[in-house]
Amino acid sequence: MRKILPILTLAFASFFIYSCDNNDDEVVAVDNSVYAQVRDVTGTFTSANNFKISQGLNIPSTDVVLVYRNVGTGSGANAVWQIIPKTYFLNDNVAYPANRELDYNFDFTTQDVEIRTEANFNQATQMTGSEATQYLTNQTFRIVLIPGVSGKNINQKTSRYSWYM
Template sequence: MKKYFTILLLAIFGFTAITCTDRNDDVIVTNDNDTYPQMRDITGSLNSANQFTITQGINIAPEDVVLVYRNINSNNGNSAVWQMIPKTEFIGASRELDYNFLFNSQNVEIFTEANFDQNLLTAAEASQYLTNQRFRIVLIPASSTKNANVKYEDYESVVKYFNLPNKD
């Protein structure tokens, strides 16, 4: 019986040794050194003279992605707090001011739309919502596998995921 047990153990060990190969199924991560996200800050005022639009030239591939964030502390001197747009600001009881953007491979247009005449904002409201607004434009090369798990609405998550310099 001991002999059969030894043979059985030897057979199991031999089978395990033969079936375990040196094949390595590890995923190899390569760095794509010619395609990387970029960002730039722009500051501008949205008013009737520019049709409440700020345009910034860019140069990206047609399949790339653009994200835009607004510094919600633009005019108060505090540290930057970035909020993704599109975004609706509720001003008073029934007024809504929307920040939005459009882009193509050459330009990003950041604009506001409202359910009221934006020219009728008070000076304090215009200062808070339209004057000297700071936006951060993030240009991201498109890759369905690389960008799949990013929470784009969270600026800090985008900075961390794409290893962007976090400048104030």
């Protein structure tokens, strides 16, 4: 019994020493969520504006820009969005050139997003009224700015493929 009592005392004391540990093992979660910004733009493509719609925005140099076109008649939750660039092949019409193609495209800088139409025909004179209404008049676009962060080793050479394995 005399040999067991010191062992029990030592075990009891070490239990209290361990329970008085002040280290906080709880991991604090940091919310690193980023949220994309969205802006809707409506405009009409004409020869006066060189078939371009420009939207001034303050865009950080690391952000990524996506542009969608509302292709349906719905709005809000019922809207149907299609990403651009997109090419439309217009129906042949005897009054106009054959194989007409109309492209929606965009580019952006840190100060603006420019949405434009490009075609292999004269958009001002070689479209029917219904085609102009469908593709050029009151077009709604959704510009999505997705935040990005530059990588730490952005200037390293990428020729060492073992880095990616």
